[in-house]
Amino acid sequence: MDVAFALLDTFSVRCTGWINCLGVENDQLTYNHYVAPRNDPADLPVYSGRNITANLMFPVGDRNDAFRNQLTIVISNNANYTSNSIIYTVTVS
Secondary structure (H helix, E strand, O other), X not given: OEEEOXXXXXXXXXXXXXXXXXXXXXXXXEEEEEEEEOOOOOOEEEEEEOOOEEEEOOOOOEHHHOOEEEEEEEEEEXXXXXXXXXXXXXXXX
């Protein structure tokens, strides 16, 4: 688990090793990053694009959950096939 201060510290999130159906790494893939308090179903989009690295700042996490947020990354290709979500827990106070 990583710890940071809300809207001050930057996380660098890098998605490598993903390949398309032809076996080409990171070709024509879209990376969508969402953040939300762990117990909140409403995800806030924080990045969407084709760059494998995103530098992100997060809002403060839920006080009742030790200021933790959940980062979900959804990777899709140009035919809208998506990966399973990848979930990280980030403490932001």
